[in-house]
Amino acid sequence: MSKLDSKIPEGSIEQKWSKYKSSVALVNPANKRSLEIIVVGSGLAGSSAAASLAEMGYKVKVFCFQDSPRRAHSIAAQGGINAAKNYQNDGDSTYRLFYDTIKGGDYRAREGNVHRLAEVSASIIDQCVAQGVPLAREYGGMLSNRSFGGTQVQRTFYAAGQTGQQLLLGAYSALERQIGLGAVEMYSRHEMLEVVTIEGKARGIIARDLITGKLERHFGHAVLLCTGGYGNVFYLSTNAMGSNVTAAWKAHKKGAFFGNPCYTQIHPTCIPVSGDHQSKLTLMSESLRNDGRIWVPKKQGDTRKPNEIPEEERDYYLERRYPAFGNLVPRDVASRAAKERCDAGYGVGASKMAVYLDYKAAIDRYGKTKAKTLGVDNPTPAQLREFGKQVVEEKYGNLFEMYEQITGENPYEVPMRIYPAVHYTMGGLWVDYNLMTTVPGMYALGEANFSDHGANRLGASALMQGLADGYFVIPYTIGAYLANEIRTKAIPTDHEAFVTAEKEVQSQIDKFFAIKGTKSVDHFHKRLGKIMWDKCGMARNEKGLKEAIQEIRALREEFWKDVRVTGEANEFNPELEKAGRVADFIELGELMCIDALNRNESCGGHFREEFQTEEGEANRDDVNYQYVAAWENKGNNSWELHKEELKFEAIKIAARSYK
Amino acid sequence: MSGNMKITLKVWRQRNTKTNGQLVTYQLNDISPDMSFLEMFDVLNEQLITKGEDPVAFDHDCREGICGMCSMFINGRPHGPKSKVTTCQLHMRSFKDGDTIVVEPWRAAAFPVIKDLTVDRTAFDRIIAKGGYISVNTGNAQDANNLPIPKPDADKSFEAAACIGCGACVATCKNSSAMLFVSAKISQLALLPQGQVERVARAKNMVAQMDAEGFGNCTNTGACEIECPKGISLENIARMNREFYVANLKE
Secondary structure, X not given: OOOOOOOOOOOOOOOHHHHHHHHOOOOOHHHHOOXXXXXXXXXXXXXXXXXXXXXXXXXXXXXXXXXXXXXXXXXXXXXOEEOOOOOOOOOOOHHHHHHHHHHHOOOOXXXXXXXXXXXXXXXXXXXXHHOOOOOOEOXXXXXXXXXXOOOOOOOEEOOOOOHHHHHHHHHHHHHHHHHHOOOEEEEOOEEEEEEEEEOOEEEEEEEEEOOOOOEEEEEOOEEEEOOOOOHXXXXXXXXXXXXXXXXXXXXXXXXXXXXXXXOEEEEEXXXXXXXXXXXOOOEOOOOHHHHOEEEEEOOOOOOOOHHHOOHHHEEOHHHHHOOOOHHHOOHHHHHHHHHHHHHOOOOOOOOXXXXXXXXXXXXXXXXXXXXXXXXXXXXXXXXXHHHHHHHHHHHHHHHHHHHHHHHXXXXXOXXXXXXXXXXXXXXXXXXXXOOEOOOOOEEEOHHXXXXXXXXXXXXXXXXXXXXXXXXXXHHHHHHHHHOOOOOOOOOOOOOHHHHHHHHHHHHHHHHHHHHOOOEOHHHHHHHHHHHHHHHHOOOEOHHHHHHHHHHHHHHHHHHHHHEOOOOOOOOOOHHHHHHHHHHHHHHHHHHHHHHHHHOOOOEOOEOEOOOXXXXXXXXXOHHHHOEEEEEEEOOOOOEEEEEEEOOOOOOOOOOOOOO | OOOOEEEEEEEEEOOOOOXXXXXXXXXXXXXXXXXXXXXXXXHHHHHHHHOOOOOOOOOOOOOOOOOOOOOOEEOOEEOOOOOOOOHHHOEXXXXXXXXXXXXXXXXXXXXXXXXXXXXXXXXXXHHXXXXXXXXXXXXXXXXXXXXXXXXXXXXXHHHHHOOOOOOHHHHHOOOOEOHXXXXXXXXXXXXXXXXXXXXHHHHHHHHHHHHHOOOEOOOOOOHHHHHOOOOOOOHXXXXXXXXXXXXXXXX
């Protein structure tokens, strides 16, 4: 039977978390002072966890590869953060947020974790506002909300199109406060390259100082990986250039199971690829689907300019196929629908791999409202347009600017061209209810774990989960482990486990320089990305996945024979950093394909072409695949599958429909 | 390759903090106008690696104008010729075929060069650690809507909070002053009711750290506001000066 114990507390879904909180072991303040915690990653999950744990009295060390914790890629989240506040009096509740998230995840997430997430969501907003995060407000001074995909209530809080930035700066300021107080030691421009385990427990890490190249040993009673997702396995994604899987992958190789690696989120609204030189893709926030309408021409291969195509010759295909949710269907559904139209020959733009996101109707509508508010009777069409543009600019200005910078086109005048792109990974390190991986003492928070979003994440839920894990979950759950560690003295880093781990890291670095091959790291990364996108992307099939596995194995061999890493080990060397990350991505890529091949069903972001309904919707198989696939690394690129059965007690499992 | 622009680059190369640097000239052909400025550097680095030379080290991460990591001084202007744009969002269509472009790192005593175009900006973090926050421990907060905040105040606070901490303001200032950066944080918090309790200490401590880091003073040239990719207003510096003055009076 399964080795996996999810440790979900007993009791009804509404009581699990409150009962757990009042019964979990505590660590007294004097003991906290001698317990050391390592936090890797400084995004929403890492910064909020580090600050909260330091406030409680633990000794905390934080590591990030950027020059400042404020740069973590949470900063780029645009649209918003969900919370079940019901400020809009539109019938929202903890249960509805819980239900929407489970359904949005296509019934592949754990009920207990998701309900807890919904419960703490409201406190996140309170905490952030108290920190001085300037969320958007109405004229009465109250907080404003907008809609996001997969829901029929307005529960998304936001700060223009920069919500992630504002929330991260809030968590960052809490972290900096603890640094200033001496409660947190900050190690920026440091990359974690190995986990140190002693007698099966995580006891520290090996990190490389990216400026001097020196390897360092750090002890911790517990290690928290808050290192984000692995979308860059596809090379092109909306992730930052430095986003990587290395910390999670090293943990995986030291015994942490990897959960549902094939669940990746392809975001429907990104700026399309413009050429071979492309280094990353830029997201256009989902919030734009609040007001924008998505369409393609009704005629195949229509070459007219968008503004020349009359209304009746446009196909608003999301509104047509999904009248109940329209343009606000969840991301996986919207992405597949765009791909379907483009594959069928209705795509637009030079590459024909794009659809329109049109703001004309919204500009007209807002123009009329604003004219009324201003008391302008009989406004001219030009006035109406101007008013409308002003409202749209206030709501989405930075996004429109960004679009214009990248494409050279003015989205206030012509519809934006968009296409799906890799954005988020629902899979990640398997964790139990305490957020602990299968290695005792090692935790995974935020996007780095697999736990809350099932097979598809709803918009504005990543910020919620990152901050929930950091502010309100780990401060309680870590006690369950650390209460038994109060007698463990800090282990000196000349312990043989540290020495061996450092040697392993050093030997990999030496190996890179010894290859002296002919091709750059990026060359291999791009080839990996192409295999993954073509065969393990928006649509997958058995034949393609089997081919992909062979191709990735061949690529791995070639990489280790022919990669060229310039420079030296003992200096600031971004090429060396990239080499380590790409080596790990190649191994992960194979596991993703194996997982996708194993899952003979379609669910959420995982769409297997063999398993679809006649209407082209995902065909889930609850009899055979209602489980979390947790993969154990057996060395030499082989894995063993463990299954965690998913039980649905509070929610009646059903076909997922947005029609 | 997808384009045909020819570009001559003069790039600052410097091995590390301790060595001297110099401008080195590189020739690039086949540059596409749709490339971002950093993608042009990707092309350059790919060429250098193929030749077995050391690629140019430069800071970059999100490549969508929000993380604040990219930091190139292009033809004498931080983030290049366009206003309200970071280096990563600058595209080659802003240049002409045949152009020569000079690229240097941020230059300021408080931002030592680490390598080539990469500088050390941790001074900014140390300033924030001295008071760029509201001291509220996790779990202390009241319901968010118990504290109505007038929309104009919230909007102004947000405008100041939009600072990405890139350091362009320091790089462009002839005094290497960090006042636009520091004042943006002080303003964000001074404009909100939550920020009132620590207002006096915040202004004093952050300004003291700013001075200790070796940033220069402000002589109101206004270059920072012009070069700020996020349009942070000079008005914030006036507000910070007022905060600092009042803080000293209250002592």
